[in-house]
Amino acid sequence: MPTETFSIEMNMTEIGPAAKGTNPKEVIVAIAPAFGKDMNKTIVGVDHISVLREILSGIEEQGAVPRVIRSMSTADLAFMGHGAAKLSGSGIAIGLQSRGTTVIHQRDLDPLSNFELFPQSPLITLETYRMIGRNAASYALGESPNPVPVVNDQMARPKYQAAAALLYLKECKSLVKNKKPMELKVEFSIKA
Amino acid sequence: MDKFLAGVDIGNSSTEVAIAKVQGTQLHFVSQYLVKTTGIKGTIDNVKGIRFALTEAAKKAEIHFHDIELIRLNDAVPVIGDLAMDLISETIITESSMIGHNPDTPGGAGLGIGTTILIDQLEKVEKSDKEFIVVVPNPFDYEIVAHLINRAMDQGTAITGAVVQKDDGVLIHNRLNKKIPIVDEVALIEKVPLSKLAAVEVALPGHVIRTLSNPYGLATVFDLDSDQTKQISLVAKALVGNRSAVVIRTPQGEVVERKIEAGKVFLKGSNNQQLSVSINDGAETLMQTYEKLESLIDVQGETGTNVGGMFNGLRQDLSLLTDQSPEEIKISDFLAVDAVIPTSISGSMAGELSMESGVALASMVKTDRIPVERVAAQLKKDTGIPVEVGGIEAEMAIRGALTTPGTGKPIVILDMGGGSTDAAMMTETGKLTSTHLAGAGDMVTMLINSELALENLELAEKIKKNPLGKVVSLFHMQLEDGTTLFSDTPFPPYTFGRVVIREEKELTPISSKASMEKIRDIRRSAKRRVFVTNALRSLKKILPTGNLKHISSVVMLGGSALDFEIPQMITEELGKYGIVAGFANIRGSEGPRNAVATGLVLSSIHKEVLR
Numbered sequence: 001m002p003t004e005t006f007s008i009e010m011n012m013t014e015i016g017p018a019a020k021g022t023n024p025k026e027v028i029v030a031i032a033p034a035f036g037k038d039m040n041k042t043i044v045g046v047d048h049i050s051v052l053r054e055i056l057s058g059i060e061e062q063g064a065v066p067r068v069i070r071s072m073s074t075a076d077l078a079f080m081g082h083g084a085a086k087l088s089g090s091g092i093a094i095g096l097q098s099r100g101t102t103v104i105h106q107r108d109l110d111p112l113s114n115f116e117l118f119p120q121s122p123l124i125t126l127e128t129y130r131m132i133g134r135n136a137a138s139y140a141l142g143e144s145p146n147p148v149p150v151v152n153d154q155m156a157r158p159k160y161q162a163a164a165a166l167l168y169l170k171e172c173k174s175l176v177k178n179k180k181p182m183e184l185k186v187e188f189s190i191k192a
Numbered sequence: 193m194d195k196f197l198a199g200v201d202i203g204n205s206s207t208e209v210a211i212a213k214v215q216g217t218q219l220h221f222v223s224q225y226l227v228k229t230t231g232i233k234g235t236i237d238n239v240k241g242i243r244f245a246l247t248e249a250a251k252k253a254e255i256h257f258h259d260i261e262l263i264r265l266n267d268a269v270p271v272i273g274d275l276a277m278d279l280i281s282e283t284i285i286t287e288s289s290m291i292g293h294n295p296d297t298p299g300g301a302g303l304g305i306g307t308t309i310l311i312d313q314l315e316k317v318e319k320s321d322k323e324f325i326v327v328v329p330n331p332f333d334y335e336i337v338a339h340l341i342n343r344a345m346d347q348g349t350a351i352t353g354a355v356v357q358k359d360d361g362v363l364i365h366n367r368l369n370k371k372i373p374i375v376d377e378v379a380l381i382e383k384v385p386l387s388k389l390a391a392v393e394v395a396l397p398g399h400v401i402r403t404l405s406n407p408y409g410l411a412t413v414f415d416l417d418s419d420q421t422k423q424i425s426l427v428a429k430a431l432v433g434n435r436s437a438v439v440i441r442t443p444q445g446e447v448v449e450r451k452i453e454a455g456k457v458f459l460k461g462s463n464n465q466q467l468s469v470s471i472n473d474g475a476e477t478l479m480q481t482y483e484k485l486e487s488l489i490d491v492q493g494e495t496g497t498n499v500g501g502m503f504n505g506l507r508q509d510l511s512l513l514t515d516q517s518p519e520e521i522k523i524s525d526f527l528a529v530d531a532v533i534p535t536s537i538s539g540s541m542a543g544e545l546s547m548e549s550g551v552a553l554a555s556m557v558k559t560d561r562i563p564v565e566r567v568a569a570q571l572k573k574d575t576g577i578p579v580e581v582g583g584i585e586a587e588m589a590i591r592g593a594l595t596t597p598g599t600g601k602p603i604v605i606l607d608m609g610g611g612s613t614d615a616a617m618m619t620e621t622g623k624l625t626s627t628h629l630a631g632a633g634d635m636v637t638m639l640i641n642s643e644l645a646l647e648n649l650e651l652a653e654k655i656k657k658n659p660l661g662k663v664v665s666l667f668h669m670q671l672e673d674g675t676t677l678f679s680d681t682p683f684p685p686y687t688f689g690r691v692v693i694r695e696e697k698e699l700t701p702i703s704s705k706a707s708m709e710k711i712r713d714i715r716r717s718a719k720r721r722v723f724v725t726n727a728l729r730s731l732k733k734i735l736p737t738g739n740l741k742h743i744s745s746v747v748m749l750g751g752s753a754l755d756f757e758i759p760q761m762i763t764e765e766l767g768k769y770g771i772v773a774g775f776a777n778i779r780g781s782e783g784p785r786n787a788v789a790t791g792l793v794l795s796s797i798h799k800e801v802l803r
Contacts, residue, residue, distance in 0.1 A: 006336050057334070061297055061362045108666040108682055115685050134359070142664065144689040146703050190335050 010049040011187045012036055018069040018183040021089030027064045027133075027140045028093040029055055030084035030181065032075045033174035035098045042100035043163055044122045053188060054126050055094060055102075058133020064090070064140045066133075068186045071095075072179035075171045078112050081105030083181065090140035094132060099167040100124055104136045115139060116147050122160050123151040196222075196255060198263045199582070199792030200242055202567070204233050204611030205634070206751060209245045210789035211253050211260065219797055221779055223253035224786050233611075239570045246575075263575070264582040264792040265568050275638050276502040277552040279533060298394045298436040299365030299374035303403050304353025305391045305413055308384060308440060311337060314344040314351075325390045325438075326354040329381050334360040338367030345370050353392030355438050357381040375436045389414065390440040397435075404439050405431040414441050430546055455497025461485035471499045475528040475551055479725075482526075491523040491555070502553055510557045526555040527631030527729075529721045534645045552639055554631035554722075556612060582792045586616035586626035591794050592787030593747045596776040604734070604743050605776075606727055606762070607787070608752035610634050613723070615730035617743075627733040631722050633752045639718035644704055644711065654693045654700055655715055659756060661694050662708045663687045672712050716757065723758050724765045731766075740769040748775040753784035 021028065029052070036048040052068070059066040069087065071080040081095025085107040092115075095103045100121035103114050116135065118124055131148040138145035195214040201207065207229045213220040227245045231237020250257045306323035311332055317324070328337050337360070345351055346369075354374040356364065361376035373394035378384070391413045393401045403409035407425040410416070416424065431437045459467045459482060469481045482488065493503035503523070511518040533550045568579040582588060586605075593605045601622075607614040610633040616626035633656070641652035661669040666682040669692070683699060690701040691708045702711065731746070732738050746766060752758050753775040766773040775784040782790070 006333075006339070008333070008335055057360075057363055060366065061359055063297060063362060106666065106685065106688065109685055113685055115688060130359075139689055142689055144691065144701075147686075188335065190339055 007191045008049075008053070009189050009191055010036070010053065011189065012068075013185045014070070014182045015185050016183055018087055018181040020087050021067060023065055023089040025063070025065045025140060026067055026089035027059045027136050028084040028088040029059075029066060029068045029133075030071050030080045030093055030095050031068065031184075032080065032097045032171050033070065033072055033176070034075075034171045035070070035096065038174050039098040039167070039170065042098070042121060042124075043160060043167060044100070046100065046126065048098070050126055051096070051100065051129050052186065054129035055096065055133040056186070058130040058135075059137040060133075061130075062134045062137035062141065064137035068184040069181045070184055071181050072176045073181075075168065075175060077101055077103050078105075078114070081114065082107070082109070082111040085109075087181070088140075092136050092140040094136050097121070097168075098171050099164055101164075102129070102132055104132065104139065106139070118148070118150060120151070120153065120156045121164065122156050123153055194259075196253075196260045197793050197796060198246060198249070198260045199266075199789035200246070200263060201266045201585075201588075201786075201788035201792065202229060202233050202238050202242070203609055203751075203788075205229055205609060207238065207241045207245055208786050208789045209242070209249050210786055210793055211246075211249050211255075212793045214797065217797060219794065221790070221793070222255070223249045224782065224789065225249035225252065226785065234564060234567065236566055236570050238567050239574055242567075242571060243574060257575075258577070260577055262796070263571065263577055263579045264796055265564060265571070265579060266585050266588055266788050266792060267564055267581050267583065275552070275554050275635055276506055277531065277533075277550060277638060277642055278498045278502050279535065279548050279550045295359065295361065295375065295377035295436065297359065297362045298376060299354075299361030299363075300371050301394050301396045302373045303391065303393045303413075304373050305389070306350070306352040308355070308386050308388050308390045310386060311340060314340055314349060315347075317344070317349050319348060321350070323350040323352045325392055326351055327381060327384050327386065328354060328356040328358075328360075328364075330357045334358070334363040335367065338364050341372075342367075342369050353390075353438075355381065355384060355390075355392065373436070375438050378438070384438075385440055385442055388440050388442055390438060392436075392438050394436040400433055400435060401431065401437050404428065404437045405434065410439060413439075455494035455499040457499055457503075458492040458494070459485055459488060460490045460492070462487045462489060471551055474549075475530040478528045478551075488524060488526075489522060491526055499551075503555075506553070506555050506557075521557050523555045524558045525628070525630045526553055527629065527635070527722070527726060528553050529631070529635070529639065529725075531639055531643060533642050550642070552635065552642075554635045556628060556630035580796075583795055584624070584626075585788060586614065587618075587624055588788045588791030588795060589614075589749060590616055590618045590624070591791030592778050592789070593749055593776050593791075595779045595790060595794070596747060597780050599747055599776075604731065604746045605787075606730065606746050606748050606753075606773075607750040608632055608723060608726075608748065608758065609750040610752070613726040613730055614750075615727075615734050617734045625734045625736070627730050629726050629730050629733075631726050632750075635722050636718045639721070640715055643714045643718070644706060646704065651693075651700070651702070654695065655702070655711065656719075657755065658693045658695050660691055660702075660708050660712055661699075662691050663689060663699070670708075672708055716761075719755070719758050720761055723752065724761055727762050727765065740766075740771065743771055746771055746773040748773060749778075749784045749787045751785070 040048050056066045077095045081103040082105050084093035085105040091107040093105050102118040104116040105114050135145045197212050199210045208226050210224045211222050213222050225245045225248045227241045230241035306325040308327050309324045311326050311328045353372050356376040359377050361374040365374055373392050393404045395401045405428050407421055407428040410424050411421040456468045456470050467481050469478050493500035507518040507521045510521050529552045531550045531552045532547050535548045564581050568581050572579040602619045604617045613629045613632045618624050637652045637656050640655050646652050660672045663669045663683050668678045687699050687701050692699040692701050759775045763773045778786050778790050
């Protein structure tokens with residue numbers, strides 16, 4: 001066990017409208033309007049910092065280059081993911097809603113199609129987020145990863161549906177009509 | 193009113209029917225159909241499949257089922273085959289001493305040698321010129337690990353490499369001020385002994401490690417004498433071809449390759465001949481010994497060994513199928529094929545695989561007779577149509593084969609089915625010789641299934657039957673012959689970046705890490721090992737002279753002759769003996785299918801073989 005205690009902090013700054021990427025190794029993570037800002041936890045109370053960090057770690061570990069943008073005009077998962085894929089240098093992007101729902105998208109697909117969808121947000125663990133990042137990076141690098149194993153729980157729907165709807169409504173309050181996605185600079189630092 | 197005749201051929205894996213209209217001595221084939229054989233060939237269960245096939249064929253011919261006046265059934269050859277497979281070698285690590293695995297993404301590159309130490313012990317290290325390899329178990333976050341290593345290095349502690357449990361290699365590497373090789377995804381890291389001398393090697397992407405996979409490299413690293421080097425050479429062997437590896441020297445640690453006592457095979461021949469072969473000598477030696485026998489009467493495996501178990505299992509299966517006691521079962525033919533089976537090493541730390549050798553066996557049993565009469569009686573009862581059991585299967589097959597344009601007597605046929613490979617020859621005077629050998633399509637499926645570790649026979653069957661491709665983008669894929677295929681419509685998203693099986697209408701992704709080339713090699717070698725071997729074996733058997741140069745042409749029949757590459761392989765191989773080989777085209781339209789069913793119908797009109 002660590003003999004000293006460390007904590008990890010995230011610093012997120014908006015640096016202007018997101019441009020189309022040119023790096024073929026790039027994977028974009030498109031976060032929803034309220035992610036890490038007006039909202040800071042997923043539907044099961046997992047810190048947004050940890051969620052985003054795991055996804056970014058997964059992308060980096062696999063050898064791709066992560067970039068984060070914030071979707072401003074839509075909070076719809078499919079359109080966030082697909083819109084970001086069109087901006088991504090590799091054509092691969094991850095869409096991430098504040099409640100935790102996630103998708104891996106590719107620019108040549110129809111918006112409502114996808115590579116991998118993780119619809120049951122209450123069941124996604126931090127390890128799964130890491131694997132999602134890793135798989136997205138693998139697709140970007142032209143490899144063929146096995147799809148991330150997904151847990152299915154019939155009770156998740158009745159138990160969380162109302163909460164999920166409310167969280168989506170809350171997310172939609174942060175929408176800014178017709179505003180282009182914003183480029184974000186995300187930095188993690190270690191505090192001893 | 194026109195008369196209709198039906199021929200029915202029950203095979204090991206498929207049942208084929210043909211319906212023909214009779215006008216005087218003229219025959220017109222009106223339709224044919226093929227279904228999967230229901231139940232075991234020659235049992236009453238077959239009737240269900242036959243009735244279904246007849247109904248469908250009648251529908252296709254636009255006649256009523258009851259318009260058929262006579263059903264002719266083949267006198268199914270009383271041979272039944274079965275398959276078995278087992279390992280004959282095994283690698284065991286008796287003491288944790290090596291990690292040689294291929295995590296997707298190890299960090300850094302190079303070779304590091306040092307003493308293993310737990311990450312949180314680093315700061316307690318006293319100043320010395322000792323070098324360390326850091327061991328990082330799960331609870332440590334990569335950011336913290338990098339911070340600790342950087343700090344220790346700044347304070348003057350020499351760190352030459354790291355072994356990490358999580359998939360964090362690249363993440364840690366990216367955050368280090370001084371780069372070191374890092375092996376990650378070591379699942380059982382608690383087994384890594386601490387305070388022992390260890391070496392970590394990581395190669396650049398696309399390269400393989402060179403020092404730790406070389407026995408003398410290991411000897412240099414660990415300062416070993418020649419005896420110790422000999423002992424450690426198995427470690428080196430197991431690490432060949434990896435991108436990263438860790439070797440830790442423990443005084444007692446050793447890796448042994450254990451040859452499983454796979455046992456002996458006893459071959460009994462005519463004239464009281466008896467030969468024995470150790471299965472460890474491999475399939476080739478076994479088959480060579482088999483050839484020394486004049487004719488095979490039975491095969492026994494040494495009891496209490498793997499091969500004994502295999503043959504006993506076969507006997508059990510076959511005795512259940514034929515209603516005979518296991519002692520009565522006599523194996524009349526078998527085909528042994530070497531196989532390479534990926535197996536996880538017992539005692540390994542990161543789920544390492546080693547390619548162990550194994551033997552696959554197909555065997556064939558003569559039963560007293562297959563109760564075709566029972567099937568015929570049941571069929572007659574169910575349909576109300578007279579049923580007749582036709583002539584010898586080989587003769588019917590030849591009659592059917594002779595409807596291929598360009599053929600004539602004398603003729604040699606090679607019938608490659610799912611369960612057996614059969615060959616028959618008819619001389620100009622109508623003299624017939626035939627043989628039935630174990631091993632055909634099903635054995636190829638079994639080999640593909642185990643060599644690719646698929647554990648999915650259906651998928652293996654698909655791999656066997658179709659060519660491969662790799663989907664590069666949603667709009668283009670690379671084919672196995674190196675050409676590129678472009679598509680106007682996007683491929684389905686689940687195929688992106690994957691090796692796919694290109695079926696006629698569908699693409700099935702293969703969720704194996706094996707490359708397209710590897711899968712193709714395994715597929716082709718499995719087919720070659722079974723079909724080319726059996727083609728030569730069966731032809732030698734039916735020739736009175738046993739010399740392949742004495743025949744000029746061979747007509748290939750059966751489901752496996754439909755395969756997209758087996759006929760070419762056999763044509764190529766037989767070409768070496770100056771034999772023209774090609775697949776049949778029954779009635780000029782059916783390809784290599786439906787030969788026996790066609791022959792059955794023909795034989796009821798013309799007693800003589802035509803042409």
